[in-house]
Amino acid sequence: MRIGIVCYPTFGGSGVVATELGKELAVKGHKVHFITYSQPARLDFFNENLFYHEVYIPSYPLFQYPPYELALASKMVDIVQFEKLDILHVHYAIPHASAAFMAKQILRTKGINIPVITTLHGTDITLVGKDASFEPVVTFSINQSDGVTAVSDSLRTETYEFFQIEKDIKVIPNFINLEKFKRQKKDHFRTAISPNNEKLLVHTSNFRTVKRVEDVISIFAKVREHMPSKLLLVGDGPERPKMEKLCRELQIYNDVRFLGKLEAVEEVLSVADLFLMPSEKESFGLAALEAMACEVPVISSNAGGIPELNIDGVTGFVSPVGAVDEMVQNALFILDDANLDRFKANALARANDFHTDKIVPLYEEFYKSIIDQQ
Numbered sequence: 001m002r003i004g005i006v007c008y009p010t011f012g013g014s015g016v017v018a019t020e021l022g023k024e025l026a027v028k029g030h031k032v033h034f035i036t037y038s039q040p041a042r043l044d045f046f047n048e049n050l051f052y053h054e055v056y057i058p059s060y061p062l063f064q065y066p067p068y069e070l071a072l073a074s075k076m077v078d079i080v081q082f083e084k085l086d087i088l089h090v091h092y093a094i095p096h097a098s099a100a101f102m103a104k105q106i107l108r109t110k111g112i113n114i115p116v117i118t119t120l121h122g123t124d125i126t127l128v129g130k131d132a133s134f135e136p137v138v139t140f141s142i143n144q145s146d147g148v149t150a151v152s153d154s155l156r157t158e159t160y161e162f163f164q165i166e167k168d169i170k171v172i173p174n175f176i177n178l179e180k181f182k183r184q185k186k187d188h189f190r191t192a193i194s195p196n197n198e199k200l201l202v203h204t205s206n207f208r209t210v211k212r213v214e215d216v217i218s219i220f221a222k223v224r225e226h227m228p229s230k231l232l233l234v235g236d237g238p239e240r241p242k243m244e245k246l247c248r249e250l251q252i253y254n255d256v257r258f259l260g261k262l263e264a265v266e267e268v269l270s271v272a273d274l275f276l277m278p279s280e281k282e283s284f285g286l287a288a289l290e291a292m293a294c295e296v297p298v299i300s301s302n303a304g305g306i307p308e309l310n311i312d313g314v315t316g317f318v319s320p321v322g323a324v325d326e327m328v329q330n331a332l333f334i335l336d337d338a339n340l341d342r343f344k345a346n347a348l349a350r351a352n353d354f355h356t357d358k359i360v361p362l363y364e365e366f367y368k369s370i371i372d373q374q
């Protein structure tokens with residue numbers, strides 16, 4: 001198939017899923033064309049079937065807000081025509097689904113019917129999409145898509161609850177490449193970070209308020225009172241300065257490392273003992289899946305789709321959002337040497353359920369079914 005993928009090119013979950021999907025499809029022989037405003041962060045290898053088309057927005061003094069959606073729709077029209085695409089797959093509804101709708105209408109006037117699939121990832125539904133500034137457009141463009149997928153049952157349910165959706169939404173969960181995400185021997189790194197064999201807790205996120213990074217720090221501060229431990233924080237975002245201040249106030253700063261955005265997060269996960277995801281909202285929790293693939297158990301909230309991934313008492317523990325003390329007790333239980341290896345093995349076994357080889361074919365089958373319906 002000739003597939004156009006539209007996504008955010010950033011480290012965020014939807015961009016990562018879109019890029020990894022495109023890479024896997026290219027390896028399987030499909031021609032994959034990424035259409036976005038800059039080179040996707042994870043588009044880091046060469047394959048003769050992978051193409052990248054940059055959306056260029058000309059500047060003009062009149063534009064207080066550059067009209068990205070229009071430039072994107074025009075680029076989609078151009079690439080569908082020139083590359084003779086069979087399908088467009090847009091990741092994250094805003095503004096990709098509505099731009100795809102516009103491109104589809106334009107192409108129709110040229111006698112071309114291009115099927116469009118929209119994948120809902122999370123905050124496009126649970127947060128931003130619900131805002132009155134976007135809701136009518138989000139509802140319309142989901143209903144106008146030829147196929148719709150969501151990354152968890154929870155996100156599917158929430159979409160139906162909040163929006164007037166007439167389309168079937170197929171659940172296709174996030175997936176993980178277990179060749180890339182696997183526990184590697186990084187003894188030198190572990191020794192450097194925890195010279196006295198302290199336990200290593202890790203959190204990775206975009207440091208937005210929905211991630212509740214302050215809970216991560218509170219959990220760590222309490223675990224540290226009972227057990228020598230260190231905290232590694234990967235990623236960056238608006239909450240980071242506040243979190244650095246909090247660590248100083250709690251006088252734990254010397255045991256916390258802010259590592260910023262990292263390309264090879266699997267190297268950090270390879271030395272970790274426990275992953276913390278206390279999110280307020282989380283439609284799936286790709287970062288937790290990446291940790292589990294590296295044999296790291298997860299302490300999480302029960303937000304959104306996380307319980308569909310993290311099995312309570314097996315791969316980690318699931319608690320109500322904000323239940324910091326419960327999360328501390330559960331963290332101490334997992335970190336006990338009598339339990340840790342069991343949880344690590346269970347985490348890896350669960351990650352295997354989301355192996356690329358199991359999930360990517362679901363997208364291929366879905367593409368074929370939507371193309372056949374046209």
Ligand code: GMT
Nearest residue numbers: 012013014121122281282283284285286
């Ligand atoms: O986690 C984020 O804030 C980034 C966001 C995105 O859309 O880029 O991630 C969402 O999509 C991921 C991939 O499908 C999911 O694994 C994340 O759970 C989801 N994030 C939220 O729902 C907050």
